[in-house]
Each structure stands twice: as structure tokens, then as C-alpha cells.
Amino acid sequence: GIQVEQSPPDLILQEGANSTLRCNFSDSVNNLQWFHQNPWGQLINLFYIPSGTKQNGRLSATTVATERYSLLYISSSQTTDSGVYFCAVVRVDRGSTLGRLYFGRGTQLTVWP
Amino acid sequence: NAGVMQNPRHLVRRRGQEARLRCSPMKGHSHVYWYRQLPEEGLKFMVYLQKENIIDESGMPKERFSAEFPKEGPSILRIQQVVRGDSAAYFCASSSRETQYFGPGTRLLVL
Numbered sequence: 001g002i003q004v005e006q007s008p009p010d011l012i013l014q015e016g017a018n019s020t021l022r023c024n025f026s027d028s029v030n031n032l033q034w035f036h037q038n039p040w041g042q043l044i045n046l047f048y049i050p051s052g053t054k055q056n057g058r059l060s061a062t063t064v065a066t067e068r069y070s071l072l073y074i075s076s077s078q079t080t081d082s083g084v085y086f087c088a089v090v091r092v093d094r095g096s097t098l099g100r101l102y103f104g105r106g107t108q109l110t111v112w113p
Numbered sequence: 114n115a116g117v118m119q120n121p122r123h124l125v126r127r128r129g130q131e132a133r134l135r136c137s138p139m140k141g142h143s144h145v146y147w148y149r150q151l152p153e154e155g156l157k158f159m160v161y162l163q164k165e166n167i168i169d170e171s172g173m174p175k176e177r178f179s180a181e182f183p184k185e186g187p188s189i190l191r192i193q194q195v196v197r198g199d200s201a202a203y204f205c206a207s208s209s210r211e212t213q214y215f216g217p218g219t220r221l222l223v224l
Contacts, residue, residue, distance in 0.1 A: 031211050041202060043156075043215035050211075086155060090211075097211035098144060100169060103155040 002027045002091045006104035013077050013111050021072040021107045023087030031090035031097040032063055034072050037106070038083045046072070046085075050097070077111045084108050115140065117207050117216035118187075125222045132192040132199070134219045138207030145188045146206040146213060147173075147180060156204060162188060195223045 003026035013019055023032075034046040047054050047061045049070065054061050058077075063070040074081055088101035118137040126132050138145050143164055148156040158172040162182035173180065177195075182188040192199055200223045206213040 033212065035215070041220075042217055043204065045212065045214060048212045088156075098208065100146065100158040100161055100172065101148075101156075101206075101213060102158070103148075105155045 002029070002089060002102045004087060004089055004102050004104035006085075006087055006107050008107060009105065010108045011110070013109070015078060015111055015113050017077050017111075018073070018075045019077060019109070021074070021085050021087075021109075023070040023072070023104055025068050025070075025087075025089050025102075027068075028092040029065065029068075029089040030092045031099075031101075032070055033088050033101065034061055034070070035086045035088065036081075036083050037086060043086075074109075077109075079111050079113055082109055082111050117205060117214055119203075119205050119216035119219050121219060122217060123220045123222075125224065126195050127224050128196055129194050132195050132221055132223075134190040134192075134203050134205075134221070136188040136190070136205030136207075136216060138188070138205075139209075139214055142207035142209045142214075144168075144208045145182050146208075147188075147190050148204045148206065150202040150204060150218075152201075159190070192221075195221075197223050199223050 005024045036044045049063045051065045058075045060073045084106040086106045088103045090099045147159040160173045160180045161169040177193045202218045204218045205216045
């Protein structure tokens with residue numbers, strides 16, 4: 001399989017702070033997604049970003065596929081940002097972007113008021 | 114546009130019973146994936162299905178587990194003769210292309 005490493009494993013912030021979460025992967029990928037698992041367990045799609053940079057409100061993400069990493073930026077964090085952030089990839093295989101997602105173990109984010 | 118639906122949301126079974134988990138994909142999605150999440154862990158792939166076909170079942174235990182996605186109706190993940198180690202959250206995802214969208218999960222507790 002493919003190894004997906006996320007750092008840091010835990011992050012504690014005060015409301016309003018900025019943060020950067022990192023995802024390293026061990027092989028070429030053609031599909032990378034970021035998810036937020038909220039405290040109720042729901043997995044919410046944040047980005048589909050196999051390469052390049054995307055922004056959505058206070059969140060943005062950058063993937064450098066040639067160097068096998070992706071970054072998720074959270075600016076002006078709010079208490080509702082708390083939860084676990086997962087990076088997941090599909091390994092390049094037969095040229096398809098479809099297939100099983102390999103997940104990292106996640107970054108547990110806690111934002112205090 | 115309704116999201117991915119899973120039921121039941123919570124399921125309690127005694128050891129040796131059968132568990133049947135259902136997943137209705139988003140409208141227009143023909144690809145369904147099942148993942149399992151153990152406490153304090155990330156999600157592990159189990160099986161990938163298209164209508165009436167199993168595409169990849171490399172993550173599913175060879176015994177007691179089976180999955181189907183019939184032409185009509187939801188996808189079903191079936192666990193026979195459950196054991197305590199099967200207690201976990203089971204998530205279903207669906208896609209039409211590269212982005213997978215997840216359902217709310219079924220929390221299975223085996224007593």
C-alpha cells in the first residue's frame with residue numbers, strides 16, 4: 001500500500017490563531033482529499049486537491065505532488081474548527097482517480113475560546 | 114440533493130449474531146466504498162463496489178464479511194457471527210468521479 005503520515009498528531013490553539021497541518025505520502029497519487037471529522041463523527045469534505053492550491057473561506061490547501069506532500073492552512077481558527085483532520089489519497093494505478101482511499105491517522109485539533 | 118444515507122446509525126448485537134448495514138449513495142453516484150474506523154484510528158478501506166460488481170475487496174476480511182450493491186436498492190455490508198473486535202464505526206462513501214462523499218456512519222457495538 002501507500003503510507004500517509006500526518007503531522008502534528010495533536011494541535012491546541014486559541015481562537016483566532018492560524019495553523020498549518022501537513023500530509024506526507026510515500027508514493028505517487030492522482031487523488032488527494034482533506035476531510036474534517038467533527039466531534040459528532042461526521043466526515044466533511046474540505047478539498048479535493050491532487051495538485052496546486054485551493055481556497056475556501058478561512059481554509060486553503062496546497063499539494064506539491066512531485067514532492068509528495070500536502071498542506072492544509074486554517075486561518076483565524078474558531079471553536080467549530082475543532083475535530084480531527086484527515087488526509088486521504090488514491091495511489092496512481094492504471095491511470096484512474098477512482099479507488100480506495102488510504103487515510104493518515106489524522107491531526108486532532110482543539111480550539112479554545 | 115440528499116447526501117449519502119446510512120442506516121441504522123447505531124446497532125447493538127450480541128456475539129454470534131448477524132449485523133446488516135445499509136448505504137444509499139448520493140443520487141447519480143454509481144461507486145460505493147465501505148470503510149471501518151476503530152477507536153482512535155483513521156479509516157481503513159474494506160471494499161469498493163459498482164452496481165452489481167465488486168471492484169476491490171482487498172481490505173475486507175475473508176471470513177464472515179460480505180458486501181453487495183444490487184441493481185436496485187442500497188448497498189449492504191453484512192457481518193455474520195459478529196465478535197467483539199467487530200465493534201467500530203462503519204462508513205460508506207459514494208462517488209461519481211474522483212471525490213468521495215461520506216455518510217454519517219453506523220456505530221456497531223458487539224456485546
